[in-house]
Amino acid sequence: MATLDTSPAEPRGRREAHKAATRKALQEAAHRMFEERGYAQTTVRDIAAAAGVTERTFFRYFPSKEDLVLDEVLDLIPVMRAHVVARPAGEDPYVAVLGACLDLIADGAPGLMFSGPPQRFPGQPVRQFLPVLSQFEDGLADALRERLAEHDPDMATPLRAAVLARAAVGAMRSALFAYAGLPEEERTPAVAHELLASAFECLREP
DSSP states (O other), X not given: OOOOOOOOXXXXXHHXXXXXXXXXXXXXXXXXXXXXXXXXTOOHHHHHHHHTSOHHHHHHHOSSHHHHHHHHHHHHHHXXXXXHHHSOXXXXXXXXXXXXXXXXXXXXXXXXXXXXXOSSOTTSOGGGTHHHHHHHHHHHHHHHHHHHHHHOGGGOOHHHHHHHHHHHHHHHHHHHHHHHTSOGGGOOHHHHHHHHHHHHHHHHOO
16 A cells, blocks of 8 residues: 655755745845945844844854855855856867856856955954865866866876966956955946956966
8 A cells, every 4th residue: 555655845845945045145145245335344243134134043054254255155166167168169278267257247146256355354264265265276177177188188187277277266366356455436347357357368478
């Protein structure tokens, strides 16, 4: 005799959807507050209030304001990787990464890498950021190695891909540090594009 499935799959699905929506609301509220007030001047209470939740709810999702930003970088890794792999086959590695960056900005990608973030997290140890940065670089290296293998498998070594990826991330971070240092009224998408393009051009100069 068949048994009746009484597992709470649907309620669990609703709970997961609610959690995902709350997490997204907190991230979007943080973006708005960082742009309006700056990172250092934005508190967890500000973010929670803008998202329509309590501070206690915020801490169910993120241990700190810094963790919210770093978590977004982790979320961005597979997205960035997919964009790099999908770029036209004839593009060299740096052009492909730059194109992926601009594609993500055009798509409204949030997070540390694309929204004029702080150059550092005041009061937080640098080592908190390094593992996340390393994972981002590793994800980009995987994408570049895949692209290299399509043209010349002998050139698609882990070392070559890692060097290209870390140089590209250095250009991205340098451009965004410059962006973060501009007066607020000068921080526009066009300026971000120009800075990124200039930074990557430095990598391609002889």
